[in-house]
Amino acid sequence: MFSDWRTVESPSGARLALRGQPATGVARGVLLISHGLAEHGGRYAAFAARMAAEGFHVYAHDHRGHGRTQAPDAPPGRFARRDGVARVVEDLRAVRDRAAGRHPGLPVVLFGHSMGALMALAFAEAHPAAIDALALWNGNHVPGLAGRAAQAILAVERMLKGSDVPSGLLARLTFEAWARAVGDARTGFDWLSHDAAEVDAYVADPLCGIAPTVSLWIDLFAATFSGASAEGLARLPKRLPVHLVGGAEDPATDGGRAIRRFAERLRKSGLEDVTAIVYRGMRHETLKEIPSLGAPAIDAFAGWCRRVTERT
Numbered sequence: 001m002f003s004d005w006r007t008v009e010s011p012s013g014a015r016l017a018l019r020g021q022p023a024t025g026v027a028r029g030v031l032l033i034s035h036g037l038a039e040h041g042g043r044y045a046a047f048a049a050r051m052a053a054e055g056f057h058v059y060a061h062d063h064r065g066h067g068r069t070q071a072p073d074a075p076p077g078r079f080a081r082r083d084g085v086a087r088v089v090e091d092l093r094a095v096r097d098r099a100a101g102r103h104p105g106l107p108v109v110l111f112g113h114s115m116g117a118l119m120a121l122a123f124a125e126a127h128p129a130a131i132d133a134l135a136l137w138n139g140n141h142v143p144g145l146a147g148r149a150a151q152a153i154l155a156v157e158r159m160l161k162g163s164d165v166p167s168g169l170l171a172r173l174t175f176e177a178w179a180r181a182v183g184d185a186r187t188g189f190d191w192l193s194h195d196a197a198e199v200d201a202y203v204a205d206p207l208c209g210i211a212p213t214v215s216l217w218i219d220l221f222a223a224t225f226s227g228a229s230a231e232g233l234a235r236l237p238k239r240l241p242v243h244l245v246g247g248a249e250d251p252a253t254d255g256g257r258a259i260r261r262f263a264e265r266l267r268k269s270g271l272e273d274v275t276a277i278v279y280r281g282m283r284h285e286t287l288k289e290i291p292s293l294g295a296p297a298i299d300a301f302a303g304w305c306r307r308v309t310e311r312t
Contacts, residue, residue, distance in 0.1 A: 040067030
């Protein structure tokens with residue numbers, strides 16, 4: 001069952017907590033899940049069950065500094081002492097190779113949410129032949145001048161107090177600002193979803209809501225700008241199918257505008273198969289929205305997965 005987990009050793013030195021759910025019926029592919037910031041792979045059980053019913057073997061691990069994954073250089077809220085994104089990419093490669101080895105010949109779809117979308121793009125650019133399709137949901141890949149300002153703030157914080165402590169300034173500019181952007185919020189995390197039960201489950205989960213360190217924020221912004229650069233996007237195969245999703249009420253992606261901007265950048269880079277959808281009424285966690293909002297998005301994604309795996 002997906003709620004169970006096992007340990008996978010990564011060449012990066014991490015002991016990855018990995019969950020899996022086998023496909024029901026005839027298998028059509030493998031789906032790898034890259035989770036978001038301050039959460040863990042265990043939150044994707046319902047999504048895994050749905051995609052398993054669609055014929056996909058589903059795997060989700062906890063990134064370094066998150067969930068039940070353990071690494072000597074990655075306490076909660078930090079990727080690594082140095083080269084954090086490269087270590088995360090190594091971990092993703094270990095999971096991909098484990099999954100592909102268990103299901104040889106099946107196409108591999110990599111799905112990333114928010115921070116996980118940044119890491120999924122970094123992986124795709126580092127190992128373009130390792131996947132057959134890429135889904136990037138709810139990620140801001142084009143933060144623009146605000147992102148550059150955040151990098152400057154982080155440089156000052158690192159100089160003043162070090163890199164392995166939580167960034168108070170970035171928390172105020174992100175999580176706290178996003179919370180203020182949502183009207184009639186009950187909690188500081190209502191910007192995640194309209195579904196009160198899902199928000200409450202996040203708040204109650206001891207593995208969620210960790211405080212990212214200065215180091216982790218630095219890694220994330222470095223990956224953001226590198227991944228969306230012309231040089232980075234040029235590494236992607238032109239025929240790689242890419243599926244972008246955002247919410248029109250998501251403050252983390254500027255109301256979905258960042259999704260549209262990134263889709264245009266992908267197309268200008270020469271990618272031939274880019275799907276981009278910004279759903280009205282949705283906040284940040286599309287997979288955790290109330291069913292009337294989230295179900296159509298998941299249905300559309302399942303259809304896209306069927307299409308792109310049939311053509312490989």
